[in-house]
Amino acid sequence: MREQGQSLDAQVIPRSFLSLLPSQAGKQLAQETLAHILDLPEVRRDLYLEVLQGWLEANGSWDQTSKNIDLHRNSVRRHIAAIGEVLNKDLNRADVRQELYLALTFRSMS
Numbered sequence: 001m002r003e004q005g006q007s008l009d010a011q012v013i014p015r016s017f018l019s020l021l022p023s024q025a026g027k028q029l030a031q032e033t034l035a036h037i038l039d040l041p042e043v044r045r046d047l048y049l050e051v052l053q054g055w056l057e058a059n060g061s062w063d064q065t066s067k068n069i070d071l072h073r074n075s076v077r078r079h080i081a082a083i084g085e086v087l088n089k090d091l092n093r094a095d096v097r098q099e100l101y102l103a104l105t106f107r108s109m110s
Helices: 023-033 042-057 062-069 073-087 094-108
Strands: none
Touching (some): 042 073, 042 094, 062 073
């Protein structure tokens, strides 16, 4: 805002949980949250990130995830189970899914 010589109007700022955390801090938390996946070999890492993102965006629907990412539903289930093990997290918990969704969102921000 200083560079543009403008004032900040709080009523114009979009209100969301994502907007509450500065971008750099969110990216750092995302790196920490997803660290065990990010440390995997590239092919496995990319697959797990795609499956996790697709599954979260499909609200945990195996069939919808399968359709969206063009992967058999049993493969989706197997990969989600493996992702849970790699992260040592219970993906059946809503708070865990929310944290992972936010981490993936921050990771994809420029």
